[in-house]
Amino acid sequence: MERGKLYYASLPFARLITGRWTAEVEPPAAPTVFVCSHSNMRGPLAAQCWLPFPTRPWVLHMFLEKETCRVHYRDYTFTQRFGLPKPLAALFARASSGYVSALLRAIGAIPVYRGSVKIKETFLATVAALRSGDSVLIFPDVDYTDSSDGIGAIYDGFLLIDRFWRRITQDPLDFVPLRLDTAARRITAGEAVRFDRSADRKSETVRVKEALRAAINQA
Numbered sequence: 001m002e003r004g005k006l007y008y009a010s011l012p013f014a015r016l017i018t019g020r021w022t023a024e025v026e027p028p029a030a031p032t033v034f035v036c037s038h039s040n041m042r043g044p045l046a047a048q049c050w051l052p053f054p055t056r057p058w059v060l061h062m063f064l065e066k067e068t069c070r071v072h073y074r075d076y077t078f079t080q081r082f083g084l085p086k087p088l089a090a091l092f093a094r095a096s097s098g099y100v101s102a103l104l105r106a107i108g109a110i111p112v113y114r115g116s117v118k119i120k121e122t123f124l125a126t127v128a129a130l131r132s133g134d135s136v137l138i139f140p141d142v143d144y145t146d147s148s149d150g151i152g153a154i155y156d157g158f159l160l161i162d163r164f165w166r167r168i169t170q171d172p173l174d175f176v177p178l179r180l181d182t183a184a185r186r187i188t189a190g191e192a193v194r195f196d197r198s199a200d201r202k203s204e205t206v207r208v209k210e211a212l213r214a215a216i217n218q219a
Contacts, residue, residue: 003106006102007103018050021049024188031131035175038141038151042149046187048107060111074089077089110126149179151216193212
């Protein structure tokens with residue numbers, strides 16, 4: 001995957017914000033979905049700035065278009081999350097939404113249509129990315145504002161990727177946990193987790209979810 005020019009233009013400034021991290025993560029040799037804690041934006045920033053290979057992150061769809069990003073920033077992010085008065089929130093939203101949406105497109109973000117019938121498009125785009133050799137990066141935290149390195153409750157809907165994947169191939173799909181260590185400024189990878197396709201689907205979903213969560217939380 002070739003990232004857009006805006007990514008490379010922004011990278012030096014983003015690295016100044018995140019500080020230097022070491023990513024002890026090998027480029028995957030097989031189709032891989034990386035799973036990491038959001039950690040109140042620390043995870044996405046550290047991963048996009050310091051992983052030694054590109055990944056295509058899942059991002060809520062409204063952030064990939066200027067107008068929907070502006071509305072979300074104005075009506076939620078800058079008002080409800082950060083407590084700014086509406087006129088100031090509207091100003092900041094207008095100033096930042098164009099850049100943010102363009103940057104997310106430049107890194108190849110996959111739009112996530114949560115709670116919509118269009119969610120199928122998310123899975124189809126993900127499978128297409130994996131088939132083309134791209135790696136996918138997902139932050140499944142229920143509480144994405146939790147700033148700790150670990151992860152609490154997680155959504156498990158992303159694991160349906162495996163179901164869509166095996167509709168087109170019997171090749172295994174790796175789900176690889178990424179651990180953040182803020183004190184050491186380090187990202188490390190755990191062992192890949194795969195679905196046992198001969199086992200009960202529901203029990204496997206629970207097993208894979210908990211294995212990933214435990215690995216992300218491993219000290």
